[in-house]
């Protein structure tokens with residue numbers, strides 16, 4: 309039975325198992341990162357909840373996998389329509405749980421809803437390899453079974469949808485596991501999804517640190533789509549290997565931006581700082597190190613520092629704020645460690661750093677002028693608003709330095725000489741490479757990482773394929 313109209317209450321957050329809201333004896337809560345105040349209670353799932361969800365998912369798979377693709381696509385479209393009336397509620401909830409400014413939260417909700425509609429347009433038709441008098445050979449894309457979507461805390465609305473939509477379109481069932489830091493949008497989304505999908509097709513479980521490992525180890529689960537850090541991604545893969553589950557891993561990044569000497573300094577600096585500090589730097593595809601040509605370095609640094617000093621930092625609910633707090637205390641403390649060894653002169657450049665006198669996990673956007681090339685800030689993923697600036701003069705040298713990392717998520721080149729920019733871009737080892745922009749994604753183009761930034765991809769036909777098994781069907785025409 310579908311969940312009734314009581315859905316609209318954005319204060320009650322439960323698991324969804326087999327089409328019904330499901331509570332647990334023990335609960336926990338997230339923290340509003342702008343105020344430090346507790347958000348509502350959410351379930352701490354037990355192993356019994358996991359067993360119940362997996363059983364319901366397996367049962368639902370039997371029929372959902374047989375539903376024609378056009379009907380499954382229509383269910384996604386109807387779900388998108390069903391979310392629209394709640395877009396504002398979701399945006400407010402997203403700011404409350406994640407911290408991002410309301411305007412960006414609104415944008416994330418719209419991106420998520422659009423992603424449902426974009427995915428509904430995709431399909432993986434059978435491929436006929438041979439059709440002769442004697443036989444027909446068909447390559448088919450068949451659903452895998454019960455999937456799990458494990459989601460981080462930086463985009464808790466859109467990343468849930470990025471897992472759910474391709475999973476169910478291709479005929480799988482899915483259990484969503486939101487981050488314990490930001491469980492609210494994910495739980496509410498799945499609760500609303502019950503109006504559009506049969507029981508067991510889309511479920512959600514929230515919990516503590518043991519929930520993810522229970523799911524990745526469970527023999528009834530066939531596919532894990534994971535977005536999170538590279539460290540956790542390796543644990544997920546190790547655990548999934550015991551049952552040879554399929555995995556898609558969308559992991560961390562250390563995106564380099566290479567700035568050539570012919571750019572319009574003011575305009576490029578503004579864009580680059582936006583792509584570095586958006587979501588307080590907590591984006592897998594945020595610019596995380598800049599290589600600026602030495603001929604323009606001082607001017608570029610001055611323009612970037614001027615822009616950065618004017619970035620408005622505050623609670624996501626305040627008018628005109630560009631940067632909210634860090635999402636949680638763990639990340640706040642982690643980002644602070646990247647300031648170790650930073651001098652007062654370096655901090656002064658952008659009035660960077662933090663102010664402990666206020667509640668909330670706020671760190672002001674900070675540029676660090678030429679840290680050591682082998683420093684932690686220049687080499688490890690900071691995932692926060694502190695950005696190292698380095699210089700270059702030789703093209704092959706800067707390409708080698710940009711590639712000298714185990715990460716390979718995104719990278720960009722900034723130049724008005726498109727030949728030079730394309731030449732550099734083609735040599736960068738990353739899943740997404742841009743010229744004169746960064747972070748741009750298209751629903752038709754695969755998004756994934758090279759090296760330790762991931763395995764497999766999301767978005768487009770390539771992302772859809774990750775939710776399927778390949779089957780070669782040989783039909784010989786006479787027995």
Ligand code: NAD
Nearest residue numbers: 459460461486487520521536537540543558559560561592
């Ligand atoms: P995280 O790896 O700590 O957690 C991600 C999710 O994994 C959470 O839901 C968490 O509860 C769960 N988890 C933790 N341990 C687990 C285990 N042993 N088994 C199964 N699940 C487990 O990451 P985070 O701190 O939430 O997110 C930040 C990281 O995510 C950054 O490194 C960022 O670059 C990356 N990220 C990548 C992408 C991408 O698409 N490539 C997008 C967003 C974020």
